[in-house]
Amino acid sequence: MSTHLFTHFIPSTPLQAAMHFFEYKSGDVTGLLPLLGIWSFIFVLILLLYKIESYKKKEFLLLNRIHEQQELELNIQEAERRRIAADLHDEIGSSLAAIRINLQSLHYSSAHDEQRATTLLELVDQTSQNVRRATHNLIPPHFETTPFTSILQSYFSSLDSRNTIAFHYYCNAYQRHFTTRQELLLYRIVMELTHNIIRHAKASEATIQVLFCPTYLEIMVEDNGIGFSTATHQGIGLISVHTRVRSLGGNIHTDSGRCGTTIIIHIPVSCEHAC
Template sequence: MRAAIQPGEDETAKAQRRRLTRRLVAVQEEQRLRLSRELHDDLGQMLASVALELHSIRADSAELDARLARAAQLVDQLSTRVHDAAWSLRPADLDRLGLRASVEDLASMLCAQLGIPCDVDLEALSRPLEPEVALTLYRIAQEALTNIGKHARPSRVSVTAHIWDKRLRLTVEDNGDGFDGDVAPGSRHLGLAGMKERLALIGGELTVETAKGKGTAIYADVPLPD
């Protein structure tokens, strides 16, 4: 005989799963922070020391000087990559400067790399937010802008935040290639799924508007406390 399902059991199970998932996300972010610090503080400093030594060495021949210069250049490039990797894992600015400055940096870096204009209005992100909410919105902006850089080929990008009806909305838009939401899922779709899951954990919601050749708009809405 099948056991009767008591009212509320489904909701209780869902709540337990949400708590477990949030804890897993928190653990993941703690690991990201630890790895970021190790990359930046330990490996980054070691590479900086090696680069300094290489730049100061002068050999007895032009050939060796050229090889040392090349080695120093490679170490400099590696240092830059280590810094970028540490920053993407857990940007120091998020803890030091806050969400607004961190998202502005993300948008500025992308638009500088693409050589395109960037419209930024993130005053709404200056208000105090729970650390979990701030981190989630940062990750949404990071994933959305990464997708733009990889896939969109836009001539303009817009990143804005506004408060309406007791909700905070972060919007990332581009006028690039867009995509067909009906096609088989690819890497971008997996990224969107991850954004939706992250937002759901804090009671938020993700909306995507896109079409082939029509650009893409991503709206991340999170509730604000009364």
Template sequence: CSLFFIIGIGTQMVLSPEIERLLLIVVFLPNVVMAWKFGWQGGVLSGLLGSMMITIARQVGVGFSNLVELEIFLATQALLGIGLGIAISRQQHLAQNLHHYRQRLEAELAARRALAEKLIHTEEDTRKSLARELHDEIGQNITAIQIQSQLVKRARDPAQTQAAASQINDLARRIHHSTRQLLRQLRPPALDELSFKEALHHLLNEFAFAERGIRCRFDYRLTATPESETVRFTLYRLLQELLNNVCKHADASEVAIALYQQGTLLRLEVKDNGIGISPDKMAGFGIQGMRERVSALGGELTLESQRGTRVIVNLPTNLQQTAG
């Protein structure tokens, strides 16, 4: 920076007055360089140094014999340095923000691609499981019914006919039971047949906590049923999976459930006094899958595992908010 000033002043000492003023551009160059490199701070510093060097040069009789001309030049130089510095600082700040937003966008896109791939694999696994159940349970039982029906046609003994009919009836019951189980896996019928609150109470009754020696408290504080069917279904499935973990792994004697609205969020809390979950075992409890499901809806799932396990799920009341 000082080198530019020294060159400019030294040149003025040896060149004719007719062209020496053109070399004042050399004095402005440090403003541009310093402003570009250090922003408005560099512009201010360059202006101060330039003013100092020009003042010293005037004292030794080099250029700017006119005081008014000197003042105008110093003011122009200072304003130029500060203006350039502010403009460049703003540009650099905008560039940094743009880079930051681009990184966030790339990370978000990568996460969404990974989630989409996982959803595709999950859907395919569900189809395979459904096909296997249909083949193993329903398909084989239908084949057995066909065999028994042929025996009925050929049977002449009433006792043999009665036995075949009884077998057919038993197989039909198995098919009915398997079908209901498959339908429950695809969609809980309670969500269609009962209110949302009643469906959740029905779910709790299915776990038979009293028979397991577990005291269960359910605090339902929603004043209105969630409008989104996706939210209702997700809350039902999450509660089902969390309570399944409590029954299978927690070794708990108490479980407390709370569902309420906090601002624009629906909050589901499930807390037990069991043995907790160590971080290396979370995959086996389906925590990551639940977290991804909640995240896909714009929500958040947090887990605390001290003195038992506490899971908190926050979901937006209106899924359209997640699109903004």
């Protein structure tokens, strides 16, 4: 069959395009290099964007899992605190009350025995106060109806009468920016930092400020103690503080040295509460 008869059965435009391509290919191929380079760049760019997007999705899912795990751990901690507080109040508190009643009902044969019983009653009363204080720290009373700042005020007022460290507590006008659960977390943060000062700082003075701002809450805790290494010191208490701060979407900055420690925490206020 002749070439003329063969081309008669093939559409002219595709045939011309194919003939043009092979003619071009048999000629100067270097003219295609810029085009190939552009398409290669576009392909690599698309692949890179896909990889970045995939990485972001995986990171988002991982952060969500971490956040959910932290929420679960905090909920477990609060449930355990409530259980321990109930045990302290119901069992130990009741037992101490029963001991006190029995001691008061005894008849003593000598003044010495009566004096010993009086000493025991004082010890029982002191132990009862310690149990009530521990229960208060585990589950603050009336937390659902009382602002956490007022509970902190009561706590620091009681510290002044029984502690060698002079605590100065300041709070500006209270604003209901947070839910009850969030305020409980804030309360735990301040309490943990305060307990760290009492246990480890060897300070003579400390200042705790809770400042409500339009878009965030600032908690500043300062002491004039011995300080600690922020790079190596990661006790359970500070880890718990960092976990709670992250759970609230906040950030924490620590500056510690031989002249004392300053910890500043910023907790954002959600739009629904800020408006």
